[in-house]
Amino acid sequence: MSVADDHSAEREMPFGFWRRSYAMLVKEFIQLRRDRVSFAMIVMIPVMQLLLFGYAINTTPRHLPTAVLMQEDSDLARSILKALENTSYFRFTQEVHDVDSFDNLLKSGAVLFGIEIPRGFERGVRRGDRPALLVAADATDPVAAGSALSALGPIVQTALAHDLYIGDPPDPPFEIRAHARYNPAASSRLNIVPGLVGTILTMTMLIFTALSVTREIERGTMESLLSMPITPVEVMIGKILPYVLVGFIQAALIIGIGALLFRVPIDGSLTLLALLSTLFITTNLAVGYTFSTIVQNQLQAMQMSMMFFLPSILLSGFMFPFAGMPVWAQYIGECLPLTHYVRIVRAIMLKGATLQNLQYDTLALLALMLVAMVIAVTRFRRTLD
Secondary structure (H helix, E strand, O other): OOHHHHHHHHHHHHHHHHHHHHHHHHHHHHHHHHOHHHHHHHHHHHHHHHHHHHHHOOOOOOOEEEEEEEOOOOHHHHHHHHHHHHOOOEEEEEEEOOHHHHHHHHHHOOOOEEEEEOOOHHHHHHOOOOOEEEEEEEOOOHHHHHHHHHHHHHHHHHHHHHHHOOOOOOOOOOEEEEEEEOOOOOOHHHHHHHHHHHHHHHHHHHHHHHOHHHHHHHHOOHHHHHOOOOOHHHHHHHHHHHHHHHHHHHHHHHHHHHHHHOOOOOOOOHHHHHHHHHHHHHHHHHHHHHHHHHOOOHHHHHHHHHHHHHHHHHHOOOOOOHHHOOHHHHHHHHOOHHHHHHHHHHHHHHHOOOOOOOHHHHHHHHHHHHHHHHHHHHHHHHHHO
């Protein structure tokens, strides 16, 4: 090589470096444009986070569902209930007349608060006996209950003072006894550890099954699977069942550690908890399997799983009070399996709830599982065709 050729090569080296780098840059943008799922994730994930945190998350919930046990129907009792509603923390949705119905509403999670008006309440107030007004709160979610309980006393006393006296009363006309049920110390461990069971199972089960079909395609074993005399339902059952056992072991491990290390009580039936945990695991596996029939590779499967996991953890009531979300966010949350399982696991472990108390959430999980399975089988049949 001549000296002139050496000089020309040295001059071309920087330009060659930038030219090749530019070519790779263009190639990556073209590949990203063709990968529509990845491009959608780039746009949707930050937009979804912004919208959820901006509009759906509220750490000071108001208009919380409340039941009232009316053991005395008097003008003063109605005045107290109206004053409670005026605080904007309470929204009366149920009126019962016996203690068992009162307790069942709190156990099932249908209401977060219960107000008990005892017999002889008005007469006791008029006589100056300072009778007690009982406020029972479902404290399994301390954030949802804390704000309402802290504002209860002074707001109600101020609202009723001028109805009973002219000017400031010499003493409060009645006593408010607030009872935080199921978590009286407002311990965050009792709220977080049961919810972690569902959160970890959602993440792991989705990822395991979302990769199942795409892994077969990328490894080239799908052709062998399709050549076998096997139906789509049999393929799905064969892929899901092993992970049901894996999920059950994970759930037992988390609950065991929570009980031993963090002293989280298990007041309900372990058998019922195991059965409903299996239902929840199967539901998530069916959802993950559906994702695996939609995407084209394992990267897209991971991205779609995270896209589903993000609203699940934010809108399920695990991190933020479910009752504080706007109605549209609650509707979305009701369509997520984690929402119902968080209620179930907290109710069984902390409240000792039975299947009768958990009918709604159990049926919702069952319906979501069936819908996911039907979609998964239908999508897989299209893959076969």
